[in-house]
Amino acid sequence: MALLPLNEAIATCVNDGDAVALEGFTHLIPFAAGHEIIRLGRRNLHLIRMTPDLIYDQLIGMGCATRLTFSWGGNPGVGSLHRLRDAVERQWPQPLALTEFSHAELALAYQAGASGMSCGLMPHYADTDLARVPGASLRTVRCPFTGRLLTAVPAVNPDVTILHAQQIDAEGNVLIRGIVGAAREAALAARRVLVTVEERVERLAADLNAVVLPSWLISAASIVPGGAYPSYAQGYYPRDNRFYLAWDEIARDRRTFTAWMERHVLGMPDHAALLRALGVAA
């Protein structure tokens, strides 16, 4: 595990054309890392995430991605991800190929990837239209014991998974508390793992059974306070629901989106500068 400044960590771990999963289900979404990918101008990425959220809206709108694997692509509680829609409906700024699952399927696909399996299995009942779209990746198989019909979901193995977490200790072990989503499965499925954390401590304040990623699973880590903003870090700051509501207007129009990104992401040296510019940090 290498402790690096975020721009060096991203430059080292994320290459053009990589399959990249920035995970964290509503909680601990690695916004700072996503912004650094945009600043470094990475291209042709295959983005993977259960809920693309605002950070993928930004990466897609800035032309970083040509493929998206996902299971629910909206602004939670607000409405559409306008940049995702513009890419799918009008190919702006470029076409975006979709691989689409349900939450249960994509969670299983990560779990299969983390287990070294080629697929994960779940019961099969009636087909939905997702099984019939061009390039659909689900297959059905028979259980060899019962003859029951099962759905096989292909494993997902990202080149790199990026997580945000609360703490890293002196040895480089990382603690995640609160809603964990499929973060652990996505990390263990990946070839490389990059973690941003709120703070560095001597010893983790981890209860028994807390989610700890041991340092030897992690390729690189960066200390980025506020790195999940405008999502949240339990115990540090809450979700900025006002920002999620405001994003609906910012992202609706290509020009206001581009202007916002140029000013707040490309025009900022780092995440701390963005938080200060937004008046969130002193």
Next chain:
Amino acid sequence: MSATGYTPDEIMTVTAARHLRDRAVCFVGIGLPSAACNLARMTHAPRLVLIYESGTVGARPAVLPLSIGDGELAETATSIVPLPEIFAHYLQRGRVDVGFLGAAQIDRYGNLNSTVIGDYAHPKVRLPGAGGASEIATYAREVLVIMKQTPRSFVAQLDFLTSAGYLTGCGARAASGSPGAGPRAVITDFGVLRPHSETEELELAALYPGIGVDAARAATGWPLKVAAHIETLPAPEPDALAVLRDLEARTREAHARPIRINLRN
């Protein structure tokens, strides 16, 4: 606010809440379902178990979450489990009594579309997609659907089948082996639709005070059948309305609170 003293959202929420019995285990979606479940929990069903798909089991939020994974849910939950577990060990294993869904389109058999309007490859409107909905529709012992009734949303033909209702009706769902009973009620801003006991086609079963059958039919994109006996639903009780409005006021205040982040280095 209309002359009735309550809004369409309010009577939909109160009607949905009345469908929830105490101690039931509910898989809750964001928006009206979340409002209805928490209203039920704060009124007649204090031991209702709320599961949000973020893995928060037994959440008791004091304000409504904007997202499915707000910190409020984690802080008030009995337990927080990883996503593969919430879907496999709770939902797929059959531990959820009631699943609550909305959608962009519904057809006469309660099948739902939350994926695209238009052709999948060249959609007119790209919607968010399945999320947890398709498995909730399959595995919850029963499903409640809550959505506004318009000819554009209550359609003769779905553009895309995301979540299975009764499929083509007349027992097609049961024949597929789906464990759950399917959409037992569709709660709209006109009243409640329920499946016919044999054909499983949704029919108008109940109306809110002051709303006529013709208005509900005009808001439906297929020739809506009407149950032999149509119930008139009560207006929201003043107590329930007061609890709901108080909850929503607290929620608005919480969501408007500015965030401060302490940059330690």
